[in-house]
Amino acid sequence: MSASAEEVLRQLAALNRISRIALQDMALRPMLQRIVDALNAEFGWEFIAFAGIDHQRGEFVCDAVHASIDSDVQVGYRRALGSGVVGHVAVSGETVDIPDTRGHPLVIDTLGGTRSELCVPIIHDGRVLAALNVESLRLDAFRGQRDLLETVAAQISGALHAADLLQRLETANAQLRDAYRVMEQQAQRDGLTGIANRRRFDAALSEAWSAAQVSDLRTALLMIDIDHFKSYNDGYGHLAGDQCLREVAAALAESIGTTDATLARYGGEEFAVVLAGSTIADAMMLAERLRIAVEARALPHAHSAPGRVTLSIGVAMRDATADTAPATLVGRADSALYAAKRGGRNRVVAAEHLP
Numbered sequence: 001m002s003a004s005a006e007e008v009l010r011q012l013a014a015l016n017r018i019s020r021i022a023l024q025d026m027a028l029r030p031m032l033q034r035i036v037d038a039l040n041a042e043f044g045w046e047f048i049a050f051a052g053i054d055h056q057r058g059e060f061v062c063d064a065v066h067a068s069i070d071s072d073v074q075v076g077y078r079r080a081l082g083s084g085v086v087g088h089v090a091v092s093g094e095t096v097d098i099p100d101t102r103g104h105p106l107v108i109d110t111l112g113g114t115r116s117e118l119c120v121p122i123i124h125d126g127r128v129l130a131a132l133n134v135e136s137l138r139l140d141a142f143r144g145q146r147d148l149l150e151t152v153a154a155q156i157s158g159a160l161h162a163a164d165l166l167q168r169l170e171t172a173n174a175q176l177r178d179a180y181r182v183m184e185q186q187a188q189r190d191g192l193t194g195i196a197n198r199r200r201f202d203a204a205l206s207e208a209w210s211a212a213q214v215s216d217l218r219t220a221l222l223m224i225d226i227d228h229f230k231s232y233n234d235g236y237g238h239l240a241g242d243q244c245l246r247e248v249a250a251a252l253a254e255s256i257g258t259t260d261a262t263l264a265r266y267g268g269e270e271f272a273v274v275l276a277g278s279t280i281a282d283a284m285m286l287a288e289r290l291r292i293a294v295e296a297r298a299l300p301h302a303h304s305a306p307g308r309v310t311l312s313i314g315v316a317m318r319d320a321t322a323d324t325a326p327a328t329l330v331g332r333a334d335s336a337l338y339a340a341k342r343g344g345r346n347r348v349v350a351a352e353h354l355p
Contacts, residue, residue, distance in 0.1 A: 028052075028160070028167050029075070032064035032130075035156065039134075040066045043145075047111055047135040049073060051086050052164075053128055060090050060131065069137070072110040084108035085119045089131045095120045095150060099140040111135055118142040122153040124161040190265040192242055193249035201264035204274045205326045211276065212318055219318040220283035222273040223333040224252070224290065227310045227345040229269035231303040244309060245269065248294055255293040256286070272333075280317050280352055287313040287348040295346065310346035312337060317352060 032050040039048050049065040062077040082091050085106045089096050098117045101107040107117060119133040132153055134142060142149075188200035196204070208219045226232070226248060233241040245265075252263055252271060266272040273290075275283055291311045299309035314337030318329050332351040340349040 028164060029063050031159065035152070036064045036066045039152075040068075044068075045134050045141070046137055047071060047073075047114075047133075049133050051090070051131045051133060053081070053090050053130060054078075060086055063130070067111075069111060079108075085117055086131050086133050089119045089121050089133075090128055093121045093123055093128045095146065097142065097146050099143065111137065113137050115139045116141045118146060118149060120146070120149045120153045122157050122160055124157045129157065129160050129164060190249075193246050193265050195249050195253055195271075196262055196264035198264065198267055201262065201266060201272055201274065202326075204262035204264070205330075208274050208276045209318070209326045209329075217277055218279060219329075220275040220278040220280065221316050221318075221329050221333040222275065222283065222287050222290070223266070223314045223316075223330070223337040224271040224273070224287075225312050225337055225341070226269040227306075227312055227341075228301065228304040232301055232309070235303040244299060247297060247299055248309065248311070251293045251297050252290055255290050261286070278317075280315070280350060283315050283317065284348060284350055287315050291346070291348055306346060312340035312345045313348045314338070314340055315348060315350045317350075 036048045036050060039045065046069055047065075047067045049067075050063045051060040052063045054061050057078075058081050059078045060081060062073055062075050065071075065073055065075055065077075067073065079087060081087050085096050085098070085108070088106050096106065096117070096119045098104050098107065101109070101114050101117055107114065114135045115137055116139055117133070117135045119131055121128050122130040122132060132149055134145075134149070136142065188196060188203070190197040205221070208217075211217050212219045226244070229241070229244075232244060236244075249263075249265065249271070252273075256263055256273065260276045260278070262274040264272050264274075273286070275286065278286075291313055294309060294311050297309070301307060301309045304310070314333045314335065316329055316333035316336055319332075336349045336351040336354060339354055340347045343349065
């Protein structure tokens, strides 16, 4: 068999192998790297690379590369469209075949001795998607290979387009998931205080309730109310009232210090804490710590007897016998809260201690 016939067979074998790769792999960079590796295995060229086109940034970027000698080009390497051979091909959409690179105006030598270079565009529906670039330290190393590389480019353009679409779709889906996660987090945050809102409180209490039913996990609930808040609003105005709510929420959040507790704004000047895996003693200690933390802030309240903002707190433990639903636990904690109000405010009362 003649040398030319052997070369044709070798090219056909390479095309067949590349065609299988393009059909099998939809992940963009892995597909391109496998094609680069296949070309290297068949022809042994010193440098082979695929460069994708980043139209938004006006750059091309290396997506796959094989270099048998040192090169500046690695995966992720970027350069402006229009610069060098690859940049020119990306803009013009035309093949550049340079058998002798010495003195050529387009050549940017990244190998430190490039003597020949062949670069073909990969085009789909008239749009340049990428460029396939090969370089060698030998003069005229790619004689007779232009048709092969242009055939490879035509062969993989559809697969490259599909892989690009899939990658963009996956990126868009990831962005949508992130946006949904942010929206979901925002939907569970109180807009004024930044802590969890009533919706998140209901969910946290339901989750704790379900866990308690399965594992008999103890659950405590703290219902918290700012004392004389109506007179605070009437005396200082609603803007000052909003700031007071923010200050109280911040003091509560700083003092809780446990991942097992969910602090939420229950409504108006009321807050609530769902405390999983807690004893009544633990819950009472936390409630007292929260009460003291707010009192220690010494927020002025000229329209109440103490002269500063204080809290009343009701505490209730889930009772597997008495509490048939989360609402009954809320009711008992509320009863304890109002007992604290009746008892003079600025205090903690446990439902378990009520007659």
